[in-house]
Amino acid sequence: MNEIINIALIGYGNIGRRHAAVIASHPFARLTAIVDPALVDSDDSEIAQYTSVDSFLTQDKITDAVVIATPNGLHYEHAKACLMAGKHVLVEKPVALYADQVSDLMHIAQQQQVCLKPVWQIRHSPVIRQLKECFSDGSLGNVLWVQADCFWNRGEQYYHNHPWHGKMELDGGPLYTQFSHVIDLLIWLLGDCEAAESSFFKLRDDIITDFEDSGSILLKFNAEQQVGVINYTTSAPEGTSSNELTIITDTVKIQLEGKYFEKVKSLQPVNKINAMQLSGEQPRDYPDDIASYCSFQLLNQYLDNVQRKLLVNHDDLFLPVSLIENIYQTRPSVFQSQFRQIRIAAL
Ligand SMILES: NC(=O)c1ccc[n+]([C@@H]2O[C@H](COP(=O)([O-])OP(=O)(O)OC[C@H]3O[C@@H](n4cnc5c(N)ncnc54)[C@H](O)[C@@H]3O)[C@@H](O)[C@H]2O)c1
Structure with a gap:
């Protein structure tokens, strides 16, 4: 550059x-x-x-x-x-x-x-990059199951301060706004996939949005040899938001946590080789600010792509949106009409 x-x-x-x-x-x-x-x-x-x-x-x-x-x-x-x-x-x-x-x-x-x-800045989280390498070279075994549990709190204030949130035309739903990073990570780590089953829930009706606040998605990768699960909510109690990624291969079980899945919560069996492969060490320049670190790395890559004229990457751009759109095709439209009615009745 x-x-x-x-x-x-x-x-x-x-x-x-x-x-x-x-x-x-x-x-x-x-x-x-x-x-x-x-x-x-x-x-x-x-x-x-x-x-x-x-x-x-x-x-x-x-x-x-x-x-x-x-x-x-x-x-x-x-x-x-x-x-x-x-x-x-x-x-x-x-x-x-x-x-x-x-x-x-x-x-x-x-x-x-x-x-x-x-x-997709979470791809630049150091432990996620290590994981991608290990998945590619098979050094942590063959991946069987990847599960993301994302239980977030998005309260009334969030929708009040940013009124586009919660609107079908401007927001689209939690899989676009809160959890598209997880969709992207699963595709980036394992490849293209098929949505096998999806369920959507509106667990709290005191927060009025046009769509679900929670869901559970089952994905099949690599001709059904690998399973992906995403469980999500935006209705966790205030102060309890959490993210966890569990990976089961035929040799190890790994659990990552943190907004950027930047911390290794557990890695079993514990042995020197596993620990070296997935240290989860933060870069020294950004010990406390993983978000800025990842955004800087992403900007770096963008500037590099501009200079090298790498114009588009189909999988990065198309696959996550296409998968979310497919998953949402099974979302009941009752969410929209039902909650519009509640809103009108409340006026
Ligand atoms: N990568 C991430 O981790 C991450 C995190 C949060 C949000 N986002 C995404 O970033 C986007 C913005 O989210 P946010 O949380 O900053 O929302 P926000 O409401 O804080 O900011 C949106 C801004 O866009 C402005 N805006 C609205 N209409 C505009 C127009 N016609 N022209 C120019 N500006 C206009 C608004 O005035 C506002 O300042 C969303 O797409 C969201 O999904 C990404």
Whole structure:
């Protein structure tokens, strides 16, 4: 990498601010513009500010690439406009809510000869990368079962502060907004898969959303030789959010925990070889901040892809959205109508 890339950030909310800090810390990235209708004028003359993607694309003359961190349901239109304008695009998860939109974006990126990349930063978690290597070379045995248990709390305040959350058209549901990283990790580690069974539940009806708050998904990988299970809820009690990944191979059982599955909770049988292969050691520069570390590594990879003209990776972009869309085809529409009725009755 030897050239500075000028980057605009579209969507300056919770995660947009993290992207801004990471871009500012990278020696080969420069933050040139921020685009957000909710922007309050600041005196920072170095960074241009726009309140719409249209005004940014019309007036900006210096930006090479964008990072899109707007609500899920806007990713497609924002990514499309930027690709058509010849910008490289790094887009937050999910790339779009529908697989045909992702195909369209990949097609435009190829036509325009620009790079389109999704934000799957948890792949850069050091222990996850070690695991990927061990799965590829078979050094921890043949994988039989991978199970993610993600029990999160998303209370009333969360939906109140960010009103796009909980809406079918802008959010889409927990598998897009909270748990798409897990879907991506399972596909990245084990390959493409088939959804065998799915169940959805609305366990708390005091929090009004257009969809389920909980579910259980059974996936079959590699001609049914490997099983994947995802159990999730956004209705765990406040202060108890947890993530756990259990992997059973024919020689070991591994349990990871943490938001980025960055900690090895247990590894059995305990022996020197296993421990060396999966140390879970954090990089020294970021001992306490795994999120910034992973986001920095992802930005690094994006800049590298831009410079090397690695335009699209079908599996990274298409497979997770396509799987979620397939799984959600079996989601009862009763969630939407039932909870709309509750909302109307409450008015
Ligand atoms: N990678 C991760 O770990 C991670 C974590 C959280 C959120 N996300 C994703 O990031 C995206 C944003 O989530 P968030 O939590 O930051 O939400 P947020 O509500 O905090 O921020 C969204 C921002 O987008 C802005 N916005 C809305 N419409 C816009 C438009 N037309 N043009 C420009 N800006 C617009 C809003 O004003 C707001 O500032 C979502 O897609 C979400 O799924 C990813």
